[in-house]
Amino acid sequence: MKSRRGPDGLHIFDRTNGFNVLFDEVRIPRERWSEAPRQVSIALTNLCDLQCSYCYAPKFRAALDAQFVQRWLMELDAAGCLGVGFGGGEPTLHPAFAEICRTATRDTGLAITFTTHGHRLVPRLLDKLVGSVHFIRVSVDGVGCTYERLRGRPFQNLLARLHEARQLAPIGINLVVNADTVGELDAVAALAEEVDASELLLLPQQATRSVSAIDVSVQRKLESWLDIAKPKVRLAISEAGAAQGMPTCDPLPKEKGLRSYAHIDASGYVRSSSYAREGIAVCDKGVMVAIGRLRAATGDIN
Template sequence: MDKKTYAIEYPDGEYENILLTHAAEKKVPIQGEIEITSKCNFGCIHCYADQEKSSMNPVLFMRIADQLRQNGCIWLLVTGGEPLIHEAFDEMWIYAHSIGLRLSLFTNGSMLIDKKISVLKQAPPENIEVSIYSLSEQTQRIITGSAQDINSLLSRLHSLKAVSRIVLKTPLLTENVEEIDKIEQLAKENGFSFRMDAVIHPALSGDCSSVSHRVPADKAASVVMKDPAMREQLRESNSHNRLPFETEGYLFPCSAGKYSFHIDNEANLSMCSIYRNRAGCLKEESFSSVWKRLTDLRETKASPNKRCSECKIKNICPTCPAVGKLHNREHDYIDEYICQYTHEIAALSGIKLL
């Protein structure tokens, strides 16, 4: 008799929600990011990652990758710095892919040479997010200190389109705000997705000069909210907690320490890329022991200031304890720019505050 197989079909997105819900309940580190180097060939005016420049040992990377799989990790983002600058990127990437990790890559695209493209075709990432700062060489140099041949980059990305989802992403800056529509249109014309980072943060070192490049909150909101689908998505997000677990009353209103994590180039395990609390170092301890410490910290209760706890639009506010820390303040610090920006996007989306 032939053995029958059965498949359970879920509506779009429901399977992932079920998976994340169970991961949160069991505290399984199902997704995370690993910074294999802090070195970069760009010197961006808005970059938050201004720590000491170094790269992860490839043998250490492979050991960590093995431990991640053993502890239930499925999705791993490889980032930097500029990850493609790492001398052992090829072998590290292929190894992580070979043990079953579903990889994504953040890159500025400048080092997507033929050899790297071959590696990515051999071990395809689920997503490749490529930072595009400007279509003007002059503005590109102002923002990054380097030039980027957009046409050449697009050609190289097209060669990867068959094996990976390509995302062009752009930070919203005073220097490029007038180009955002053109960059988004470029993405659409080439069949790529588009993402914009609207809020610029201070650097990890505490240097706040990067926030001078923020677009005024009302203008930033108008750029972000011009898409009707985005307005509808925001209204939906405001109506309920967007995460599959309770966040009310906790210090961390996100997935960090529940089922997600960040590992820096020195193998320190932290909540996320901008909250570098360094729960422990994976050079010295196992992932499981440091992860346990991180999940315990995640359960920290908080008594947020009344202004935030009673806010009618807190579900769509992009603030968090990391913002206060980056500003060299307390966890409940209110970044007035973020507060104004959130109220602006709420108003443009038709969200009632009363």
């Protein structure tokens, strides 16, 4: 069990089973609030062996040093962070990926998750991750022919990887919602149920240098589906999607900005999100100093 203090009260979290309790009747003085963001995502590398047209990850080569990552994780853990999600690029392409997960679980109380395209989740890697990962998110943008057109990999191969990954840890399905995938919502929800996923996370496409954000027609189709759909898998929507008026349920409404979430890119810059242009380099003084400087630079005083 790990505890976190913040503006919403006392938050208790168990990384082994995902158990959460919020004692919102507890009033905690501001000076005693946990300093770290509740959740931090870390892009271990920009490398990826897929070429999805709507990918937002930077395309220049960059990767984080494993020793630096471990040092940052220790800091975040001590400052009250509850979980870290590794991404990229494709995080499993980082040469020290399994080692980073293993030492993070052994040396900290953080919940360790990662987001992957799934095709590298073969038994050899999964064996190395036993006991080191608490949740796996797999990006699945459509099924069958739609998936194969967008991702360039056989859909049946993905199905095999999903079932194997589920034996290691609970899994979630991520779906980037755009004009190509909005018609696949029912099919992906059914897939999530088939592979015993714990969550279906919808990610309305955001504007990047190569693609635009979803247009009004796609947003309306998504909202209409949300109104009538009754999937058996828990639904979640990205914060960016929520900003477009999508229905969400936020159990910690007062914990906003960098108190809630931060992103560290593969070049070692802390940002308020993976889409944010402004960032602060993590220098020798550590990741918490960099987060403090980013708060000051962006006026994030939550």
